[in-house]
Amino acid sequence: MSSLQKQINKGLESHHEAHALSVRVESIFDLVEKHTGIHWTDMVGPSKKGHIVKARHLVAYLLSRHIKGPSLEQKGRIINRHYATMIHGSRSIENQAQFDQRFKKELQSIEDALTSSDIHLEAERKTTLSSFLMTKDQLQKIHNLGANGQSFLHSLILVLKS
Secondary structure (H helix, E strand, O other): OOOHHHHHHHOOOOOOOOOOHHHHHHHHHHHHHHHHHHHHHOOOOOOHHHHHHHHHHHHHHHHHHHOOOOOOHHHHHHHOOHHHHHHHHHHHHHHHHHHHHHHHHHHHHHHHHHHHHHHHHHHHHHHHHHHHHOOOOHHHHHHHHHHHHHHHHHHHHHHHHH
């Protein structure tokens, strides 16, 4: 598991869909890194340099707008910040986009890229789902395991829903 995955999982530790979300969160970090040239370790680090803070605010904005489920507090933990920083960062990006048309176009480009990566992830998830299809005999064998089989099926359903 990469350091970024560990950082993301730390923020999402109590969320039941952490794995599925961590892939999307990693996409956000990747897109912001490509756009700004700032490595994710700097974004989650203590630096207060303007260009790093701007990248961090961009991550906060994208997490707030595109990651559903976890609380702002959990999202803030991903970037080692308080939830108030998430709010401030998001507002900062919204204000800049409102007054700077060039930045607004850049932001739209990043969001479009994120949406396209979401479409790719959904297609990948459907492929994975089809590989989990079971025959009636396989389902009957699992059912015959009693409580253990039901527990397994319940866990499988939760994973497939994420």
